[in-house]
Amino acid sequence: MSFLHIFKKSAKKRATLAQGQVVPDSSRCVQCGICTYNCPIEIDVRAYAWRGEAIHRSECLTCGECVARCPRGVLRFERTDLFRAAAK
Amino acid sequence: MRHIIIGTGVAALAAVESIRSVERGAEVILLGDDPYGFYSRPGLAYFLSGELTDKALFPKTREDYRRLGFTYRKARVTKILRDDTSVQLEDGSLLTYDRLLLATGAFATPLAVPGSTLQGVVKLDHLNDARNILKLAKRGRTAVVVGGGITALELAEGLLARGMSVHYLLRGNRYWSNVLDEQESRIIEARLQEEGITLHFHSELQEIIGRSGRVNSVRLKNGKTLKCDLLAYAIGIQPRADLAREAGLNVERGILVDEFMQTNDPNICAAGDVAQVYDRISGRSVLDSLWNAAREQGYAAGLNMAGRGTPYVKSMPFNVTRLAGLTTTIIGAVGHGRDDDLVGIARGDSETWRELPNAIVAQSGFDVNRVRILVGEKKLIGAVVMGDQTLSVPLQTIIAKQIDILAMRDKLLAQNAKISDVIVDFWSNLNPVN
Ligand SMILES: Cc1cc2nc3c(=O)[nH]c(=O)nc-3n(C[C@H](O)[C@H](O)[C@H](O)COP(=O)(O)OP(=O)(O)OC[C@H]3O[C@@H](n4cnc5c(N)ncnc54)[C@H](O)[C@@H]3O)c2cc1C
Ligand code: SF4
Ligand code: SF4
Numbered sequence: 001m002s003f004l005h006i007f008k009k010s011a012k013k014r015a016t017l018a019q020g021q022v023v024p025d026s027s028r029c030v031q032c033g034i035c036t037y038n039c040p041i042e043i044d045v046r047a048y049a050w051r052g053e054a055i056h057r058s059e060c061l062t063c064g065e066c067v068a069r070c071p072r073g074v075l076r077f078e079r080t081d082l083f084r085a086a087a088k
Numbered sequence: 089m090r091h092i093i094i095g096t097g098v099a100a101l102a103a104v105e106s107i108r109s110v111e112r113g114a115e116v117i118l119l120g121d122d123p124y125g126f127y128s129r130p131g132l133a134y135f136l137s138g139e140l141t142d143k144a145l146f147p148k149t150r151e152d153y154r155r156l157g158f159t160y161r162k163a164r165v166t167k168i169l170r171d172d173t174s175v176q177l178e179d180g181s182l183l184t185y186d187r188l189l190l191a192t193g194a195f196a197t198p199l200a201v202p203g204s205t206l207q208g209v210v211k212l213d214h215l216n217d218a219r220n221i222l223k224l225a226k227r228g229r230t231a232v233v234v235g236g237g238i239t240a241l242e243l244a245e246g247l248l249a250r251g252m253s254v255h256y257l258l259r260g261n262r263y264w265s266n267v268l269d270e271q272e273s274r275i276i277e278a279r280l281q282e283e284g285i286t287l288h289f290h291s292e293l294q295e296i297i298g299r300s301g302r303v304n305s306v307r308l309k310n311g312k313t314l315k316c317d318l319l320a321y322a323i324g325i326q327p328r329a330d331l332a333r334e335a336g337l338n339v340e341r342g343i344l345v346d347e348f349m350q351t352n353d354p355n356i357c358a359a360g361d362v363a364q365v366y367d368r369i370s371g372r373s374v375l376d377s378l379w380n381a382a383r384e385q386g387y388a389a390g391l392n393m394a395g396r397g398t399p400y401v402k403s404m405p406f407n408v409t410r411l412a413g414l415t416t417t418i419i420g421a422v423g424h425g426r427d428d429d430l431v432g433i434a435r436g437d438s439e440t441w442r443e444l445p446n447a448i449v450a451q452s453g454f455d456v457n458r459v460r461i462l463v464g465e466k467k468l469i470g471a472v473v474m475g476d477q478t479l480s481v482p483l484q485t486i487i488a489k490q491i492d493i494l495a496m497r498d499k500l501l502a503q504n505a506k507i508s509d510v511i512v513d514f515w516s517n518l519n520p521v522n
Contacts, residue, residue, distance in 0.1 A: 025481065027380050027403075028380070028406075028408045028417075029380075030128060030129075030130035030131065030379045030380075031098070031128040031130075031131065031147040031379075032128045032130055032131030032134055032140065032145070033128060033131055033134075033140055033144040033145055033146075033147065034131075034134060034139060034140060034144075036144065037139075037140055037141075037144045046147055047147070050147060071134070071409075071410040071415060072408040072409070072410070072415065073408055073415045073417065073477035073480060074408075
């Protein structure tokens, strides 16, 4: 599969539904708390962002609320650790 | 071993974390004069706009603090007595230290026009400022905002969200002209006007006029007067370096530190907005008033204090922010570094990305999603990604790691190049997916 697919919306959505996890880029995070505030099931997304850890919580609905609301583009859905490995 | 840290901002917290990562036993005392301790400063803008409650601004729980095991005292430090290795608190008491960290941050540059002390003249530095603004916004109807950077814009949008009618004064002919290019400024301006903010270009404050001690109107240098109930300003920031200066430490604009965040006194470190950090790459000492830089510096300072000094390498500057609702990432060297619109440094502004880059500009955009890249001989020098952020992480990496871009340089600079495709192609070859 070409990487280009990740940039295509439909492919992105499918990937998310299949096995999406929310991954933060902690160097962009300013700990504002909007993600945590808006998570419908009260996962402390911000705490994960502080530690730079992916949100591996089985309850995560992958609803995308946190990803969409973060004003800093910190969070994204990811299938693999591809971006993260490269960004470090 | 006793570590004393002055400040409760992100630099201070990061220092506690790094000290604790290597030293379980040492005593750590945090002294801070902010009544609320550690909270997200950038988050204040979202508290102002009503997207967050004040409670949500606090990233750490009691449990987090307990785990870190430090003592917190709400107190203002009035003096550093280097000969006695102690600090003096406002009540006159003394506390001795083995290692001291100054993480005192920065404060908003005060306005220097007549009328600045009237009730209703506000800035956004602390949670108390934000609370005060909200109180005044309830009473008032019209606000005037002054300042060319991000915080001024946040003030304008926050006040608008609170139902005020907002006039935004810009000294020059466009928004944030020392970082954004003309099109980018215009995109932001158009969105602000759509939201309902009235922009006034070539407008500078001359005087704030009060009635019974309260703001009533402002007079501009061009002779115009605007009636208003509130005047909000964000015209730059100043490191809180007085303690250090009075203690005889080397201070320029900020406290001068070496790569280990150490001042000229081996027992004293400084980090965050108050520090002026030596940058190995440029060979200069620069201010970097950004959240993440403060966090990294605090972490490095803590390690040094715990005797595990590792040099802090200033990472390539980048700032992610929301401008008129558009997520905007500014990476590397961008802008021309002159100040027609700012006094001092804007909140969240880094000096480095305002240096003049020696590069060719490539850009592409549709609607509001826009990418501008500064292309050097062999590497990318800087970029601005506005709106869709898909490209910001690849660009950040390519620029920070100074990856050789020869394979895509011509394609990037070709007429009408589809920049996004070129970058994605290049990136996917760097990071192949099976
Ligand atoms: C409204 C606003 C928006 C911002 N937006 C962004 C952004 O979008 N992106 C970004 O990267 N950065 C942004 N910043 C900047 C960012 O918040 C700072 O770079 C960062 O918080 C600096 O952390 P610090 O620990 O150095 O200092 P601070 O957080 O300022 O902490 C300093 C602490 O020291 C205490 N102190 C000072 N002197 C004394 C004394 N004598 N005795 C006791 N205590 C003392 C103060 O009370 C304070 O608690 C913004 C800041 C503000 C205010
Ligand atoms: S919303 Fe984004 S910037 Fe704010 S705390 Fe969450 S991850 Fe960090
Ligand atoms: S994807 Fe939804 S459920 Fe999962 S952490 Fe984000 S907001 Fe919460």
